[in-house]
Amino acid sequence: MKVTYPVIFTEVDTNILIEVPDLEVLTEANEEGAEKASFADAIMMARDAIGISCIEAEDKGESIAKSSSLHDINVSKGTFAEAGEGIVSLVDVDLDAYRRKLDNKTVRRNVTLPNWLNQEAEEAGVNVSKILQEALMQQLNVVR
DSSP states (O other), rough: EEEEEEEEEEEETEOOOOOEEGGGGEEEEOOOOOOOOOOOHHHHHHHHEEEEEEEEHHHOOOOOOOOOOGGGGGGGGGGTTSSSEEEEEEEEHHHHHHHHHHOOOOOOOOOOOOHHHHHHHHHOOOOHHHOOOOOOOOOOTTOO
């Protein structure tokens, strides 16, 4: 499922403060070693905040907050309104792809192979788990 939320970005000094009003989420972008945070980094941080918030709600069996219209967001009432001038932009997240990105735990599966094939794989030093993962991703047409 894909979601899109309006996000308020406020530049303050070298940081960009980020608010997702519909999810009551605050975060910030600040690139280490850079003179100033970039909007590309701020959008990435907003996506992370939205993705984590929505996935946590799903996992708790709660409904995901509805997205406001871009025009319903009043920047002057944002949390960081007094810190500087804010701008509003829409940020989208593919929650299915985001969940795959976050879910790195491994699951043990038993696989049955003919003995001769297993011996060949062992002699060749082949990582059977890795090949199985790659084959499944190709078969299912998914990417990590």
